[in-house]
Amino acid sequence: xxxxxxxxxxxxxxxxxxxxxxxxxxxxxxxxxxxxxxxxxxxxxxxxxxxxxxxxxxxxxxxxxxxxxxxxxxxxxxxxxxxxxxxxxxxxxxxxxxxxxxxxxxxxxxxxxxxxxxxxxxxxxxxxxxxxxxx
Amino acid sequence: xxxxxxxxxxxxxxxxxxxxxxxxxxxxxxxxxxxxxxxxxxxxxxxxxxxxxxxxxxxxxxxxxxxxxxxxxxxxxxxxxxxxxxxxxxxxxxxxxxxxxxxxxxxxxxxxxxxxxxxxxxxxxxxxx
Numbered sequence: 001x002x003x004x005x006x007x008x009x010x011x012x013x014x015x016x017x018x019x020x021x022x023x024x025x026x027x028x029x030x031x032x033x034x035x036x037x038x039x040x041x042x043x044x045x046x047x048x049x050x051x052x053x054x055x056x057x058x059x060x061x062x063x064x065x066x067x068x069x070x071x072x073x074x075x076x077x078x079x080x081x082x083x084x085x086x087x088x089x090x091x092x093x094x095x096x097x098x099x100x101x102x103x104x105x106x107x108x109x110x111x112x113x114x115x116x117x118x119x120x121x122x123x124x125x126x127x128x129x130x131x132x133x134x135x
Numbered sequence: 136x137x138x139x140x141x142x143x144x145x146x147x148x149x150x151x152x153x154x155x156x157x158x159x160x161x162x163x164x165x166x167x168x169x170x171x172x173x174x175x176x177x178x179x180x181x182x183x184x185x186x187x188x189x190x191x192x193x194x195x196x197x198x199x200x201x202x203x204x205x206x207x208x209x210x211x212x213x214x215x216x217x218x219x220x221x222x223x224x225x226x227x228x229x230x231x232x233x234x235x236x237x238x239x240x241x242x243x244x245x246x247x248x249x250x251x252x253x254x255x256x257x258x259x260x261x262x263x264x
Binding site: 097 | 163166167169170173174177180181182184185188191192195204208211212215218219222243247248250251252253254255257258
């Protein structure tokens with residue numbers, strides 16, 4: 001055998017992120033992970049709420065003051081959007097786990113449904129919050 | 136020195152730890168449980184955001200609310216731990232960094248969940264200051 005035949009052949013690599021044409025299922029996948037990480041921080045805020053409640057009225061008032069500030073409300077709005085997105089896309093993943101809805105046209109259609117749901121549910125919750133005096 | 140071992144022999148023992156199916160199922164069952172629990176929690180937040188400390192203590196004092204809150208916290212932190220674990224495993228390839236982040240993820244989730252659950256139970260059982 002010649003040396004050339006013995007040398008390991010260059011293995012093909014899958015194209016990296018910037019080679020791909022952007023498509024909506026790619027966006028929903030990335031957003032699922034990004035919103036998941038955002039909700040991780042959100043859950044830590046939730047844990048802080050429980051701890052503040054157990055510490056007493058002063059701690060609770062401080063916590064509510066922080067979340068009620070403009071920055072706090074912006075964070076809560078972002079978390080609401082992240083939550084409804086992650087919820088809807090999570091259900092989409094659960095459906096996929098049954099083997100259904102994986103063809104590209106269905107996956108693209110459900111991607112739009114998930115994003116529309118996230119926006120609509122977020123608007124609805126914040127409308128309720130403003131109407132009931134919660135926000 | 137040439138390696139005479141067959142590809143199969145070399146691959147043996149390097150595969151899954153035989154717990155993949157269990158992890159896969161528990162991740163999905165946790166996710167399914169979180170659908171109703173977190174929707175309920177959103178209504179809880181809407182309800183409590185407009186009220187004061189006393190209203191929050193009274194709300195958590197109801198057994199159903201306290202139990203659902205504890206379940207939500209426990210399952211949410213379990214779900215988050217599994218989720219961030221996958222993120223770390225996907226992006227961090229240096230063993231020491233990866234191990235450190237996986238342990239940090241576990242400790243943050245475990246400590247936060249324990250503190251939050253203890254706090255809820257303290258308030259629910261009438262120990263609020």
